Amino acid sequence: MSAPRPPPDRSCPPWVLCNPLRRWRAPPSKILAGCGPGPGETVADVGSGPGTFLPELVRRVGPTGSVVAVEIDPRAVARAREELRGDPLVDRIRWIPGSASEMRGIPDASVDFVLAYGLLCCLVDKDGAVDSIYRILRPGGRALFNFHCLDPPIGQRSRALRMSTGRWERLRARHPWEPAAKATGRWIRTECLRKPSGEPAPPPNRPDDRTVPP
Numbered sequence: 001m002s003a004p005r006p007p008p009d010r011s012c013p014p015w016v017l018c019n020p021l022r023r024w025r026a027p028p029s030k031i032l033a034g035c036g037p038g039p040g041e042t043v044a045d046v047g048s049g050p051g052t053f054l055p056e057l058v059r060r061v062g063p064t065g066s067v068v069a070v071e072i073d074p075r076a077v078a079r080a081r082e083e084l085r086g087d088p089l090v091d092r093i094r095w096i097p098g099s100a101s102e103m104r105g106i107p108d109a110s111v112d113f114v115l116a117y118g119l120l121c122c123l124v125d126k127d128g129a130v131d132s133i134y135r136i137l138r139p140g141g142r143a144l145f146n147f148h149c150l151d152p153p154i155g156q157r158s159r160a161l162r163m164s165t166g167r168w169e170r171l172r173a174r175h176p177w178e179p180a181a182k183a184t185g186r187w188i189r190t191e192c193l194r195k196p197s198g199e200p201a202p203p204p205n206r207p208d209d210r211t212v213p214p
Contacts, residue, residue, distance in 0.1 A: 004075075015160075025166045026084050028055075028091070031144075031190070032144070035142060042110065042113075043057050043060075044103075045117075047117070048070060049080070051076075051084055052070070053115055055084070068093075068106060070096045071097065100133075101127075108136065109135075111137055112138055113141060114150045115143075116146070120147040121148055130172075136198065141194070143195075148172035177195070
């Protein structure tokens with residue numbers, strides 16, 4: 001008998017993520033104020049959804065920076081492209097479809113800043129997502145994590161998706177992160193972490209690096 005299949009990841013409908021009240025309470029400029037990217041940096045918006053943060057990220061990195069949007073839900077990608085239609089910024093975004101737990105389209109140590117806003121509480125393979133985020137960061141690169149801890153542990157799927165303080169501590173302990181800013185929130189946690197600057201860079205041209213053209 002084959003092993004039972006794991007429960008699926010959760011995808012929020014784009015209209016929920018684009019809710020004006022949600023954007024008013026947590027505007028991208030405010031979320032990125034304490035730990036955002038700077039001019040010329042390479043950014044990965046992991047679980048970019050309908051593109052809420054993309055315009056702010058592109059403006060922050062400027063004409064010499066770059067932004068990669070990683071999203072598994074084609075509905076969210078379509079909504080993001082629609083929201084950005086006619087905006088010249090859209091031409092500076094590289095879209096990578098797929099799960100945050102893999103991201104094989106992004107080479108090792110190639111990103112300065114990762115945004116993982118509301119990501120972890122939607123994934124079953126949280127270990128894989130944290131490992132992938134750490135992998136793609138350059139030494140000294142930062143990752144901004146945001147997640148809520150309100151899901152009740154009811155049923156197999158909810159147990160797999162649920163975040164808690166203890167679970168986050170175990171995820172964070174998988175790698176030697178350094179704090180980059182003061183963590184905030186208890187029920188909705190925001191934490192900015194840095195990959196140590198002394199972390200050795202991987203050798204160039206690894207055979208398993210698979211990049212996606214712009």
